[in-house]
Amino acid sequence: MTDIYQNKHATIEERVADLLSRMTIEEKIGQLTQLPASVEGNTEKLEEWHIGSYLHCTGDTAIRLQERAAKTRLGIPLIFGIDAIHGHCFDNDATVFPTQLAASSSWDRELIRDMAKVTAKEVRATGIHWTFSPVLCVGRDARWGRINETYGEDAWLIGEMAVEAIKGYQGERFSSPDSILACAKHYVAYGETVGGRDAYEADVSRRKLKALFLPPFKKAVQEAHVASLMAGYHANDGVPCTADKWLLTDVAKTDWGLDGFIVTDWENVTSLYTKQKVSASIEEACYRALVSGNDMMMSTVEFYETAVRLVKDGRVDEAVVNDAVIRILTKKFALGLFDDMRFYCPDRHEVLGIPAHRDLALQASLKSIVMLKNDGILPLTPSKDLRVLVTGPNADDVIAQLGDWSFGSMQAGATDDQFHRDKTVTTLQAFQAAAKHYGFQVEYVKGADCLDEEFEQVAELDRALENADVVIACVGDTLAQNGEFHDRANLDLTGKQQALLERIKAAGVPLIVNLVASKPMTIPWIAEHANALLCGFNSGTQGGEAIKRVVFGEYNPSGKLTISFPYHVGQLPVFYNKYEGWHAQHSQHTEFKERYIDMPEQPLFCFGEGLSFSQFEYRDIALKQRVIEPHSDIELSLTVTNQSDIDGTDIVQVYFNDHFSSVTTPIKTLCGFQRVAIAAKESVEVTMTVKFSDLALVNAELEEVVEAGAFSLMVGASSKDEDLHTLDFEVTQTTTVSS
Numbered sequence: 140m141t142d143i144y145q146n147k148h149a150t151i152e153e154r155v156a157d158l159l160s161r162m163t164i165e166e167k168i169g170q171l172t173q174l175p176a177s178v179e180g181n182t183e184k185l186e187e188w189h190i191g192s193y194l195h196c197t198g199d200t201a202i203r204l205q206e207r208a209a210k211t212r213l214g215i216p217l218i219f220g221i222d223a224i225h226g227h228c229f230d231n232d233a234t235v236f237p238t239q240l241a242a243s244s245s246w247d248r249e250l251i252r253d254m255a256k257v258t259a260k261e262v263r264a265t266g267i268h269w270t271f272s273p274v275l276c277v278g279r280d281a282r283w284g285r286i287n288e289t290y291g292e293d294a295w296l297i298g299e300m301a302v303e304a305i306k307g308y309q310g311e312r313f314s315s316p317d318s319i320l321a322c323a324k325h326y327v328a329y330g331e332t333v334g335g336r337d338a339y340e341a342d343v344s345r346r347k348l349k350a351l352f353l354p355p356f357k358k359a360v361q362e363a364h365v366a367s368l369m370a371g372y373h374a375n376d377g378v379p380c381t382a383d384k385w386l387l388t389d390v391a392k393t394d395w396g397l398d399g400f401i402v403t404d405w406e407n408v409t410s411l412y413t414k415q416k417v418s419a420s421i422e423e424a425c426y427r428a429l430v431s432g433n434d435m436m437m438s439t440v441e442f443y444e445t446a447v448r449l450v451k452d453g454r455v456d457e458a459v460v461n462d463a464v465i466r467i468l469t470k471k472f473a474l475g476l477f478d479d480m481r482f483y484c485p486d487r488h489e490v491l492g493i494p495a496h497r498d499l500a501l502q503a504s505l506k507s508i509v510m511l512k513n514d515g516i517l518p519l520t521p522s523k524d525l526r527v528l529v530t531g532p533n534a535d536d537v538i539a540q541l542g543d544w545s546f547g548s549m550q551a552g553a554t555d556d557q558f559h560r561d562k563t564v565t566t567l568q569a570f571q572a573a574a575k576h577y578g579f580q581v582e583y584v585k586g587a588d589c590l591d592e593e594f595e596q597v598a599e600l601d602r603a604l605e606n607a608d609v610v611i612a613c614v615g616d617t618l619a620q621n622g623e624f625h626d627r628a629n630l631d632l633t634g635k636q637q638a639l640l641e642r643i644k645a646a647g648v649p650l651i652v653n654l655v656a657s658k659p660m661t662i663p664w665i666a667e668h669a670n671a672l673l674c675g676f677n678s679g680t681q682g683g684e685a686i687k688r689v690v691f692g693e694y695n696p697s698g699k700l701t702i703s704f705p706y707h708v709g710q711l712p713v714f715y716n717k718y719e720g721w722h723a724q725h726s727q728h729t730e731f732k733e734r735y736i737d738m739p740e741q742p743l744f745c746f747g748e749g750l751s752f753s754q755f756e757y758r759d760i761a762l763k764q765r766v767i768e769p770h771s772d773i774e775l776s777l778t779v780t781n782q783s784d785i786d787g788t789d790i791v792q793v794y795f796n797d798h799f800s801s802v803t804t805p806i807k808t809l810c811g812f813q814r815v816a817i818a819a820k821e822s823v824e825v826t827m828t829v830k831f832s833d834l835a836l837v838n839a840e841l842e843e844v845v846e847a848g849a850f851s852l853m854v855g856a857s858s859k860d861e862d863l864h865t866l867d868f869e870v871t872q873t874t875t876v877s878s
């Protein structure tokens with residue numbers, strides 16, 4: 140007779156309970172242990188330590204390990220995790236999308252979901268079941284090396300996008316071939332570490348956590364049922380995430396009802412002892428990690444033997460271990476790993492990088508482009524006598540274009556820029572193809588490098604400038620300048636990039652800048668002197684083609700920034716939803732109005748900003764009710780007209796401000812948006828709903844409440860005051876949204 144746990148007609152609860160009852164303590168601790176397959180010696184431990192999970196498996200390693208796991212006493216399948224961050228980027232056949240920061244500029248829920256769906260299919264087809272994505276960190280300091288991994292600076296928008304990404308990854312049923320587990324990370328406030336330093340301490344109170352950093356994770360758990368969370372490396376207000384029982388157990392599991400599991404980040408447990416020193420031995424570190432609520436320990440080799448001892452010595456109650464094992468096994472059963480999906484491995488060429496997926500990557504690149512300046516030079520007319528000079532370090536650099544978490548990044552262990560090369564269209568390649576198609580002339584001189592201080596090919600550059608009608612300069616940063624522990628203190632263009640731009644300007648040739656970068660950079664010179672500025676950040680394999688289409692007007696750009704660009708690194712932090720300073724506009728001493736003495740108050744480019752070839756006009760903005768009763772959502776309508784001769788898409792944004800409240804609140808907070816496609820000369824009526832609960836603040840007692848009184852809604856095309864139309868309304872009663 141088959142054991143219950145092997146009977147696929149039994150419920151998952153019955154199967155888990157049966158299996159748990161058969162497991163030794165060693166087998167249980169093994170389920171909690173995750174090791175990198177890429178580190179020597181780790182795969183040999185599979186049978187001896189009853190390993191439950193490996194990460195960073197590429198090629199056929201996963202299938203080979205799964206075959207070995209099937210032969211163990213209970214045959215418990217492995218679960219494999221990978222950093223498929225913007226596509227299954229560590230597999231050379233896979234589709235590489237724009238990074239999270241880039242794709243967030245699309246403000247396109249459906250696109251974010253579709254990208255995740257494609258990623259899920261491609262990951263699952265390589266025998267892997269779980270991606271460490273999406274990143275829900277709030278990106279408020281551009282010096283941070285990992286800012287490219289975020290959906291930008293607004294927590295509400297991050298939550299909206301996270302829900303789509305998670306639903307896309309996880310699909311309808313975990314046991315289907317297009318579903319994988321998602322992992323919301325890094326729990327929590329990892330983007331807020333002081334000075335933009337990666338994995339340093341975040342000086343954030345519990346009130347601020349509840350008000351700003353926890354909400355995207357709460358949405359991920361409650362609205363998208365995310366299967367896992369990853370505890371960040373860092374400490375919040377002195378408590379490392381991995382040692383924070385309040386954060387892991389009380390908030391995520393008890394209050395929110397997380398039914399998935401929590402994995403630590405890399406070596407978090409060891410670090411409690413060796414780096415953060417809140418535990419005086421590895422035993423104490425393992426003890427603290429277990430009782431705080433971590434379910435799976437990533438890459439802490441000491442964990443297995445230490446944890447077995449802790450349970451056998453009676454220091455850790457076996458019930459704590461059982462809870463973690465149940466959470467992990469539940470997901471393994473749900474994934475079908477005990478059944479038909481154990482060795483699921485279709486012909487990879489029928490799934491990875493197929494034309495439909497590549498088309499979606501192109502759509503993503505197009506929708507991600509933000510046009511930040513256009514003095515009228517764009518779109519260019521591709522006439523036969525046009526002479527285009529393409530220049531700059533990132534005109535033909537696959538690694539710079541794709542960015543972090545693709546080949547070349549340290550986790551991939553490869554530096555060869557031939558990876559993904561055959562699928563990547565750089566700006567140079569796209570312009571060369573366009574030149575053939577339209578019959579114009581294109582020349583390429585690299586001119587400068589991001590890292591090298593030498594000015595390259597000056598003579599060639601000067602000669603090419605003499606023969607050019609327009610220059611496309613692709614500047615920004617490269618992989619060595621971003622990612623984990625690659626923070627920057629300076630956000631200026633490096634190498635001789637600035638000198639290159641100034642030389643072009645001096646030659647008097649019209650200048651179009653294409654910013655290929657992992658982050659906002661301090662580029663006031665470009666904003667002032669370039670004729671046009673396009674930004675696609677790390678725009679994926681189709682990024683060059685997308686830029687070319689915008690330049691020649693084959694595509695009307697619609698992207699808007701989800702992160703502000705500072706004038707100068709010293710202006711950071713510069714996020715839009717700031718708190719009004721004491722010296723703000725209402726001060727009677729107007730000469731002391733909130734300002735820097737040596738810098739503009741506003742960012743160079745603001746959150747929500749982005750141009751189109753069309754011009755849009757907003758009118759008839761109206762609220763259905765001006766007096767809002769508890770729990771009633773706010774309904775808003777407006778008409779947007781495309782006054783131009785070309786079809787376009789605008790992104791309507793809605794912000795709110797709470798006039799008087801028991802604690803300070805931001806000057807404006809995003810609470811709604813809609814992409815609106817409008818044909819030339821047409822108008823579209825837009826209706827939008829703002830959720831009552833989104834008006835909540837977290838009071839001094841840590842309760843989420845909407846306080847009675849006056850509010851404003853601000854509606855418009857960006858977060859800039861001059862783009863917004865304001866309407867006031869009143870909330871009748873203070874209402875607790877959740878405690």
Ligand code: NOJ
Nearest residue numbers: 194222271324404405550
């Ligand atoms: C460390 C990173 O912080 C995390 O984002 C990643 O998922 C893990 N390593 C695994 O690579």
